Amino acid sequence: MKNLPPTKSERTRRFIIEKAAPIFNKKGITGTTLSDLTEATGLTKGGIYGNFKDKDAVAVAVFQYHVENLTAFLQREIDQGTTSIEKLLAIPKAYRKLYSTMMAYGGCPILNTAAEADDTHQALCRLTVDAIESMKKIIVSLVGNGQIFGEIRHTTDPETFADILIALIEGGTLLSKATGQDTYMMHCLDHMEGLIHDIRITE
Known part of the structure; x- marks a missing residue:
């Protein structure tokens, strides 16, 4: 069955999400006002709230939009690799490509949302945890497959390795955004690449 074209309502929702996305990422949930959304x-007000229950509903949709876009980009980069090591190396490579755009955009949407929603917005907090866990599953799977096919050392714990890579990505992003210095992120990505090479089985 062919996909049906989006309805007018669906197109309007998508339009609102795309216009609201950079505002929420830069100003946060609390800092974003209805006036920001109507202006963008x-x-x-009726046009926006006719498609979303309230501002929080827009924020949730925007976060899901950010995660979908980031996940799709990372997956495309990973899929270009042939071996598990190449696929893992595609992750820091992808973040190098994203870095300038992401900083100009206000930083990593997942990190920004996690920091703000932790104690204030349970729905978004759960979604950020889901996004991080989804990323972790991708890395765990790549490491596990690499071990099965004899590419990666069996002494490597996939979950621990995934935790470290994600912490390097988010920590580097946070420090670079806070200080305006690219070196934090670049050093983290360099270290990621070194860790990936270190778990490789060499003949």
Whole structure:
């Protein structure tokens, strides 16, 4: 069955999400106002709340939009690799490609949302945890497959390795954004690449 074209309502929701996304990422949930949304979209309050229950609902949809886009980009980069090591190395490579755009965009949407929603917005907090766990599963799977096919040392614990890589990505992003210095992120990505090479079985 062919996919049906989006309805007018679906197109409007998508339009609102795309216009609201950079605002929420830079100003946060609390800092983003209804006036920001009406100005960015050119819609009235009724036009926005006719498609979303409230501002929190827009924030949730925006976060899901960010995660979908980031996941799709990372997966495309990973899929270009042939071996498990190549696929793992595609992750820091992808973040090097993303870095300038991400900083200009206000930083990593997952990190920004996690920091703000931790104690204030349970739904978004759960979604950020889900996004991090999803990323972790990808890395765990790549390491596990590499061990099965004799590419990666069996002494490597996939879950621990995934935790370290994710912490390097998010920590580097946070420090670079806070200080305005690229070196934090670049050093973290360099270290990621070194760790990936270190778990490789060499003949």
